Amino acid sequence: MTAVDAPIRVLVCEDQELVRTGYVTIFGAQPDLDVVGEAADGRTAVDSARRLRPDVAVMDIRMPVLDGIEATRLLAGPDVVAPVKVLVVTTFNLDEYVYEALRAGASGFLLKDAPPRDLVHGIRTIAAGESLLAPAVTRQLVGRFADRIRSPRRTTAAAEALSVLAPRETEVLRLIAEGLSNAEIADRMVISRETVKTYVSRILTKLDLRDRVQAVVLAHRVGLVTADG
Template sequence: MTASPPDTTPIRVVIADDQALIRAGYATILGAQPDIEVVGEAEDGRAAVDLAQRLRPDVVVMDVRMPRLDGIAATRLIAGPGVEHPARVLVVTTFQLDEYVYEALRAGASGFLLKDAGPAQLIDAVRTVAAGDALLSPAVTGALLGRFADRVRPSAPRPDDDPRLARLTPRELDVFAAMARGDSNAEIAEALVISRETVKTYVSRILLKLELRDRVHAVVYAYRSGLAVPER
């Protein structure tokens, strides 16, 4: 069962996949939704970057293995650091490998979905990513980054030494630490004895102060800053 479409302007989507049949299938599924508009299709990573720069879509549905430029490199050029008009990238692939998820997140992706997911999951994924939420569970992300901790956080800096973390109040640090563990808003509210609306407010402030786009990237940052330490 898909989430109810929001009462906003349509979500503008670009589909990037080297297989025409898959592109057509995605376009048919997504284009049938009243709140989603497919504005372009790309058969390789370079074309995806060109379309994203020209059309400025809300979401790019991105395959990983494509000619000319692979999906990870294309994601970095569309959603990575320093991009002037970044789009949110939903990586969709047949390869269920931690390495792909890790590299996609590092490149700036906001979601990760396997190609064997059903139409309803694809629709929900696009809506979720477009809304600024992370598709991949923060708990799963934390476990994943724990495996790659040496590359994510090679020097293990102290949280007290991080100037961006210094922007957070003690209460915001408590909420951020809970986010890094993968706790939901409900779990954070119960643990800190505050309302869920208050948690949402804290989460928004944390993402704003740390200049992060969603909760998944908050988990990535927590590991890189040393606030979160992977279990060995």
């Protein structure tokens, strides 16, 4: 296998042994994934990630010693020189720490009840440099901040900001808010993934947004999509 075809290096960070073993089995069965380590607490996760340099760390939120949010911040936060991509996978779709985990630098968030194929897809998506939000998580994020983003003045200002986008960029923003990955957007719009990446970059720049999470909230704020889909 050449360097170009090298498998995605995965670190599994989960305190429940049964769940952790299940992840290792599922991921290890994929020819393009290589489980390089396991961690049962946040501190071990950080130490292992710094030592093993995985492409993706699959991170639970609630772990002993150091929780998944702080571990994510130490591995993928804005001040990290060589960040590790983090996919948060947890039971708590209504957990008050969901947004904080994403703010800490997580590239994606899935629920533990997601089928194995979705977990594997999530790892591949994040390893490719994209981000991923489960639809239920998108609804939770918007719901949590609904009160503070739905004032008439803020909504009007957001709608005016959206006017700088071209029609195709607006469509891409709508699909981002629905939780689609770049690959899924490319399939839906019948364009290349590189073109989608260009659109996403333009959207974030034009709207002065940091990441896709902010894009999702803005899209819901202006009514481009709704929390119910």
